[in-house]
Amino acid sequence: MLKKTVVAFLLIGIAIQVFAQEKTSKAVIKGFLDKRFGMFIHWGPVSLRGTEIGWSRGEQVNTAEYDSLYKEFDPVLFNADAIAKVAKDAGMKYLTITARHHDGFCLWPTTFTDYNIMHTPYKKDIVGALAQACKKQGLKFCIYYSVLDWHHPDYPFHKPYSNEFDTTANMERYVIFMKNQLKELITKYDPYMLWFDGQWDSVWTEQMARDMYAYLKKLKPDVVTNNRLGKVMAGMGNETFDLSKMVGDYDTPEQIVGRMNMTMPWESSFTICQQWSWKPNDKMKSLKECLSILSQTAGGNGNLILNVGPMPDGRIEARQITRLREIGDWLKINGEAVYSTLGGPYEPNSNYAATRKDNRVYLHVIKTDTSLIELKNIPGRTIVRSYLINGQSVTIEKGSETFKVVLPVDRFNKIEYIIVLELDGSAETLPVIPR
Missing domain, CATH: 3.20.20.80 (Glycosidases)
Known part of the structure; x- marks a missing residue:
């Protein structure tokens, strides 16, 4: 019985190895x-x-x-x-x-x-x-x-x-x-x-x-x-x-x-x-x-x-x-x-999207004819700096469960733009934050 069990496990291992070899490598898919x-x-x-x-x-x-x-x-x-x-x-x-x-x-x-x-x-x-x-x-x-x-x-x-x-x-x-x-x-x-x-x-x-x-x-x-x-x-x-x-x-x-x-x-x-x-x-x-x-x-x-x-x-x-x-x-x-980022942590919608890399969350402001975006607080992280991708400072109004990103007046009703939220820790390990 033991011999048959060992053989069975060996066959399963071989099958898993063959399947793994058939799949494209994780590194290539990440690329x-x-x-x-x-x-x-x-x-x-x-x-x-x-x-x-x-x-x-x-x-x-x-x-x-x-x-x-x-x-x-x-x-x-x-x-x-x-x-x-x-x-x-x-x-x-x-x-x-x-x-x-x-x-x-x-x-x-x-x-x-x-x-x-x-x-x-x-x-x-x-x-x-x-x-x-x-x-x-x-x-x-x-x-x-x-x-x-x-x-x-x-x-x-x-x-x-x-x-x-x-x-x-x-x-x-x-x-x-x-x-x-x-x-x-x-x-x-x-x-x-x-x-x-x-x-x-x-x-x-x-x-x-x-x-x-x-x-x-x-x-x-x-x-x-x-x-x-x-x-x-x-x-x-x-x-x-x-x-x-x-x-x-x-x-x-x-x-x-x-x-x-x-x-x-x-x-x-x-x-x-x-x-x-x-x-x-x-x-x-x-x-x-x-x-x-x-x-x-x-x-x-x-x-x-x-x-x-x-x-x-x-x-x-x-x-x-x-x-x-x-x-x-x-x-x-x-x-x-955009490139080499992860999606989130916020789910995208017609008003905004978010991507992330290292300790930064990139907020894509899609709907630009508004004055602010309200988001749920990022669990376990503090926003230490907020700015447009060109360096222009952006104001954050903090609340107990949410925070508001005050959108720059000079970007009102213009082309989509990016706000960078720098965190005090990794943005890549965060869970997806539901709406």
């Missing part, structure tokens, strides 16, 4: 969260029509027409160095490109399908160019890859919003195709992170997801992956889920700021306009909106990946570049309150 802000790029031949990537196939754009757009795709003004420089100037630390979206078109010269960039008039490797440009700018290069492919004959569904099942499709062959492409992407471009999407169809099973994750970790043990290989994620509904069932390294709330979470890594994805891919005259978010999203995300201990959609000629719209530069200018002054 990912320290970056806080990245660029998403949704782009492909569909930009010629100005409709949504993937989802407009067979909807706003006839399927045959959509699938032929690559024959016209010639982004002669695409400049990977210029785009990477835009991202860096915006204060972004990583860049993620849609190497293959749901429509199946590949922005790199893959050897596993002809539906790729080398069969367009452009005939240049966009993924490779961006990988090199990111390296020059000191950005981490990341790749978006869709689990589903409506164009591929072996994927059973061939258009969005349809339950029409192709009985000639073969998921076993399709998974092999996916593995071949992902190995190609990892081998050729060495991505820092893989951003998956399109895992919702029942033909893609949880076992396939876990098998794919294990396969990727063998190819590159410390590649970061999101949780959209598997079925559980916050998504657009910002839903909660059982963390033990998550496949991948971090959660992905979409077009919404994720819930504050000090234990599970997460990244909110937002569009700078309304549509993911380029749309003419698309309504763009104001600087105030962008900064509010960034501060609330950092305040919740998450990352923000902000999407741009290049035009058909390869350029990012000038107005979007201007907005990104404005964010970057703000981060040049206030970046210490």
Whole structure:
């Protein structure tokens, strides 16, 4: 009996060790969260029509027409160095490109399908160019890859919003195709992170997801992956889920700021306009909106990946570049309150957010048309100094259970700003203070 028990414990230990080896290291995940802000790029031949990537196939754009757009795709003004420089100037630390979206078109010269960039008039490797440009700018290069492919004959569904099942499709062959492409992407471009999407169809099973994750970790043990290989994620509904069932390294709330979470890594994805891919005259978010999203995300201990959609000629719209530069200018002054911080200790809301590092709490004043902010006292700590990030003194009115931060009159109704609260001890070890 004792021998069997020892063997059982040894087997459990081996299983735990294997599982631990499959997961991305804590140091790498911390490095990912320290970056806080990245660029998403949704782009492909569909930009010629100005409709949504993937989802407009067979909807706003006839399927045959959509699938032929690559024959016209010639982004002669695409400049990977210029785009990477835009991202860096915006204060972004990583860049993620849609190497293959749901429509199946590949922005790199893959050897596993002809539906790729080398069969367009452009005939240049966009993924490779961006990988090199990111390296020059000191950005981490990341790749978006869709689990589903409506164009591929072996994927059973061939258009969005349809339950029409192709009985000639073969998921076993399709998974092999996916593995071949992902190995190609990892081998050729060495991505820092893989951003998956399109895992919702029942033909893609949880076992396939876990098998794919294990396969990727063998190819590159410390590649970061999101949780959209598997079925559980916050998504657009910002839903909660059982963390033990998550496949991948971090959660992905979409077009919404994720819930504050000090234990599970997460990244909110937002569009700078309304549509993911380029749309003419698309309504763009104001600087105030962008900064509010960034501060609330950092305040919740998450990352923000902000999407741009290049035009058909390869350029990012000038107005979007201007907005990104404005964010970057703000981060040049206030970046210490965003990068390499922890969220909290106060939960973020539409009026303010808080981040922390060492003995400092950074109060992000989002709603600037008010005269004060009242907060609960910080347990076990005393505020020894309070000031704007530029050094200007800020008054604190202390109470028995709360304190009031008197907001500077000269900042009334202006752009979001940061107040620093220096404590007499560590801010990083504080518990989250509920509202």
